[in-house]
Amino acid sequence: MIPVTRTFLPDLDVYTAYLKGMWESGVLTNNGPLSKQLSAEISNSLGITHLQLVTNGTLAIQLAIKALGLQGEIITTPYSYVATTNSILWEGCTPKFVDVDATSFCIDPDLIEAAITEKTSAILATHVYGYPCDVGRIQDIADRHGLKVIYDAAHAYGVRLQGESLLNHGDCSTLSFHATKLFHTGEGGAVIFRDKEVADRAFLMSKFGHLGEDHYIDLGINTKMSELHAAMGLSMLPHVSSIIEARRQCSAWYDEFLAGTKLQRPEVVRGLEYNFAYYPVVFETHQKAMAVREALQNNGVFPRRYFHPSLNTLPFLDEATRSPCPVSESLASRVLSLPLYTALSQQEILMIATCIKNVLDI
Incomplete structure (x- = not known):
């Protein structure tokens, strides 16, 4: 798993x-x-x-x-x-x-x-x-x-x-x-x-x-x-420096193996020294995101819908607080955070990327 x-x-x-x-x-x-x-x-x-x-x-x-x-x-x-x-x-x-x-x-x-x-x-x-x-x-x-x-x-x-x-x-x-x-x-x-x-x-x-x-x-x-x-x-x-470096390497493998998929990633601003805390990807549609999640789970891989739901839609909010936020709601419906941790291997990341590409027919 x-x-x-x-x-x-x-x-x-x-x-x-x-x-x-x-x-x-x-x-x-x-x-x-x-x-x-x-x-x-x-x-x-x-x-x-x-x-x-x-x-x-x-x-x-x-x-x-x-x-x-x-x-x-x-x-x-x-x-x-x-x-x-x-x-x-x-x-x-x-x-x-x-x-x-x-x-x-x-x-x-x-x-x-x-x-x-x-x-x-x-x-x-x-x-x-x-x-x-x-x-x-x-x-x-x-x-x-x-x-x-x-x-x-x-x-x-x-x-x-x-x-x-x-x-x-x-x-x-x-x-x-x-x-x-x-x-x-x-x-x-x-x-x-x-x-x-x-x-x-x-x-x-x-x-x-x-x-x-x-x-x-x-x-x-x-x-x-x-x-x-x-x-x-x-x-x-x-261990913090080595943890960040291992996560940077995992992220670089994802970048390499997912090249050409047109998955959206957060924009990196000038002057940023990132910690590689997460590897989120946003799909074109909710349906594609859910199809990829199901395929990955069938292969023993468990990404997370992180963040979902968009917080303005939480059921315990009163009606006046639940104002529309279309960009956030769209992102929340299409995002998956892929596995990322120090022990993750290049081969495992290749398998995850291949599974995603197969579902997207790339």
């Missing part, structure tokens, strides 16, 4: 060495030494500041919304994982969907200003598959209208734009360290803040708003990363 992804696991002896230290210290959570070390090493390797480790990528978005004090409407993308929309709703805000650009698959900046109302407090956009939003234009719009900017950067670990970490854009960026990501802690995530004061508030909120033994300063919940998860992250960090 060839799944859409397979979790990379570091050397077990390395991981258990961290666990042994944890056993000796007796510290399992509450911003322990491994969490502090992981935060420092990630920040140093990516060139970022004000990083807060959290329990998962969804709580990262929720914590960002709460720490920034957002209310009312948040302009957002319909082409993302459901956690993006759910986080907005969970924090009592209203998602205002703006359609995506047909080449980048990210939120279309040409459509943002028309969606701004007196109730708008922020823009929450996704760097789709790790490909960057038009961060310059989005920031210009936000500055003109006094809005905050959050980037769901769950796919963008290690991505650089014009030589700088993509995570440094906006008021904050959120990461997921789920086991399916190229860098993971099993479960986990992080928020990167531009402003230290907001970062300090988020840190307080992440531990129940509790300072010292009995001082409760702010409303808070528990989003702390455990030492067990931090140990996994520390074990993973030395």
Whole structure:
């Protein structure tokens, strides 16, 4: 069986060495030494500041919304994982969907200003598959209208734009360290803040708003990363470069073997250092995409309809929120994310590509 992804696991002896230290210290959570070390090493390797480790990528978005004090409407993308929309709703805000650009698959900046109302407090956009939003234009719009900017950067670990970490854009960026990501802690995530004061508030909120033994300063919940998860992250960090390189090679094989199929791929912008997090392909029609998915599954290959459905069509949204987003809806009906992970072989990718070509009659 060839799944859409397979979790990379570091050397077990390395991981258990961290666990042994944890056993000796007796510290399992509450911003322990491994969490502090992981935060420092990630920040140093990516060139970022004000990083807060959290329990998962969804709580990262929720914590960002709460720490920034957002209310009312948040302009957002319909082409993302459901956690993006759910986080907005969970924090009592209203998602205002703006359609995506047909080449980048990210939120279309040409459509943002028309969606701004007196109730708008922020823009929450996704760097789709790790490909960057038009961060310059989005920031210009936000500055003109006094809005905050959050980037769901769950796919963008290690991505650089014009030589700088993509995570440094906006008021904050959120990461997921789920086991399916190229860098993971099993479960986990992080928020990167531009402003230290907001970062300090988020840190307080992440531990129940509790300072010292009995001082409760702010409303808070528990989003702390455990030492067990931090140990996994520390074990993973030395492998990030080789993981990205292996995924780059797999992507290059896909490019070679799928040449001539006219499958649509996200546009690569100038100055992008990509992390090869995903290999999405968009077919001409929904019918062709589903025929390819069925053929691949019959051959033991399991791609994913990632992202599907378009989030503006979610059944639990009220009617007013479910505004049409034709580009996103079209992409969501025609996309497949093909298998991509470090252990995937050239021969397996050739088999996948051949199966696709056979269905497309190429």
